Amino acid sequence: MKAIGVSGPGKTDVVLLDLPEPPPPGRGQIVVDVEAAGMGPWDRLLNTGGWDVGLRPPAALGVEGVGRVRAVGPGVQGISVGDRVVAHDAPLPGGSGFWAEQALVTAAHVALVPDGPESVVVAALPVNGLTAVQVLETLALTAGKRLLIINGGGSTGALAVQLAAAAGLEVTATASPSAAERLRDFGASEVIDYHDPAWPERARTGFDAALIAAPGTASSALSLVRDGGQLVSLTSDAPRSERGIASTDLYVRPDAAQLARLATDLAHGRLRVTPEPVPLVDGPSAYDRVAAGRTAGRKVVLVP
Incomplete structure (x- = not known):
């Protein structure tokens, strides 16, 4: 089967591969025919040792995707052959990921996809x-409560803006001017141009919390959080706590129930995303753009 990934241990170049199909699913596993698979900046960590997901090269990269169930292993309930499912899976049970025509997936990490999207x-x-x-x-x-989202125009930030606004939070986001109208439409009450070196001075202080989704911005954001507030970084650079502020790093984990709710919100129009579909064979060049942050806020999705 066609795949995009790394050709061997220690290899860092992402290339087109011809891999064997996954083995039959074991207990608690399923095999899916991949219909679409997401790319993100975290994927560069999979083949550089930064995120150990059990990759066994030669192997496809990718820890998220959508597909039709091809085979179901023993002990799996509520999932049948032919179902359309979505998953974030890590570690990868077969040592290979979603950037392929088929993938072996942990059934407990899977959510059924509603009709529509x-x-x-x-x-x-x-x-x-x-x-x-x-x-x-x-x-x-x-x-x-007031929430500051750094890099609100990115794929994670834009979803956080929507979810936070829906929860009744007052959201301020930093983003490029080209994303400002979209983020206001998503519910942000204020959008600040991050290109302006003086943006921290243009923001009102006293935020109850800050979400950091851009490297090198956490310290500036911390200064805008009230005493006793919170800061969560997605870029592994949460600064030392001060003024009673809880400052932590967060790393995503699979959660089928949360993913099912997200898929339902998407199907009912309560969430909006902006994917950029790319053919699987063009994956290496797409990966280079994603790793370099050259996606203009759009989520790159590979299509076999």
Whole structure:
């Protein structure tokens, strides 16, 4: 089968591969025919040792995707052959990921996809959506509280803006001017141009919490959080706590129930995503753009 990934141990170049099909699913596993698979900046960690997901090269990369169930292993309940499912899976049970025509997946990490949205749209959801949900769950802010989202125009930030606004939070986001109208439409009450070196001075202080989705911005954001507030970084650079502020790093985890709710919100129009579909064979060049942050806020999704 065609796949995009790394050709051997220690290899860092992402290339087109011809891999064997996954083995028959074991207990608690399923095999899916992949219809769409998401890409993100985290994928560069899979083949550089930064995120150990059990990759066994030669192997496809990718920890999120949508597909039709091809085979079901023993002990799996509520999932049948032919079902359309979505998953964020890590570690990868077969040592190989979603950037392929087929993938072996942990059934407990899978959610059924509601009728309506196309697979390429749903595939833009898992890692970014779960991250946004888990940040807001960690912060546990109540309606009316003020949240600062750094890089609100990115794939995770834009979903966090929508979820936070729906929860009644007052959201301020940093983003490029080209994303401002979209984020206001998503519910942001204020959008600040991050290109302006003086943006921290243009923001009102006293935020109850800050969500960091851009490297190198956490310290500036911390200065805008009130005493006793919270800061959560998605870029592994949460600064030392000060003024009683809880400052932590967050790493996404698979959660089928959360993913099912996200897929339902997407199907009912309560969430919007902006995928950029790319043919699987063009995956290496797409990966280079994603790793370099050259996606203009759009989520790249590979389509076999």
